[in-house]
Amino acid sequence: MANFEKSLNIRTTEHLELFVEDGILLCIYKDIAMVDLAYAQACVRERLEYVRDKTYPSLFDITRIKQSTKDARDFLANEGNELVSASAILISSPMLQMTANFYIMVNKPINPTRMFTDRKSALEWLARFKD
Template sequence: MANFEKEGEKSPKKTECLELYLREGILYCIYNEVKELDLDTARVCVQDRLDYIDGQVYPSLFDITQVKHSTKEARDYMAVEGNAGVVASAILVTSPMVKMAANIYIHVNKPKNPTRMFTSKEEAVQWLSQFKA
């Protein structure tokens, strides 16, 4: 991991499921390869993220390009309880299957914060920038 640490920002952290880092007021959550994101895994990922941000709130980029499938229960959880500490969510996708799952999440699960899907990290970061404190 590169050193992105700036004044007031934390060092990057790797967990079993995620790589987390802050850069210029945006939280990056990069999911490791996951064949199925089920409810238990979703809860662990959210808790890892909450521990990392320690009560702060950030616009967040969720790179789910390595997630192959997610269960309905995991998507339901992420849309409500899983959005704690998130001002806005940009979901980064690449494959058509992940894009379809992200569309279902956005339009069916209806996350409680502004959420958009992107295929470009740069466009996602640009959109999230409007939500920075």
């Protein structure tokens, strides 16, 4: 995170690194082998505390996640999308691509959601959802 301007309000929690950049919320998940329901709920709770009732288009960097449970994906697709106008999921491996595709196609998130392999494209897509 050292290359970001000091003016960014970066919050590091037990599960995430959170900051807003040019009107887009970035949620960077920390290294974890398995995201289960309790972990997903904690991540959403930390995000909601950070945004303080403001809705953002959001980039979810899951490049350091190995797997997730069905319960976690179901929660994230529905209740977990509170105060998210659109979701860009940043992935880095074929396994994450398969998981993200499954999440989008089967869990059917309640907001516009796309998967990306590069941050720049994800941020460009999310920009159309800014207030």
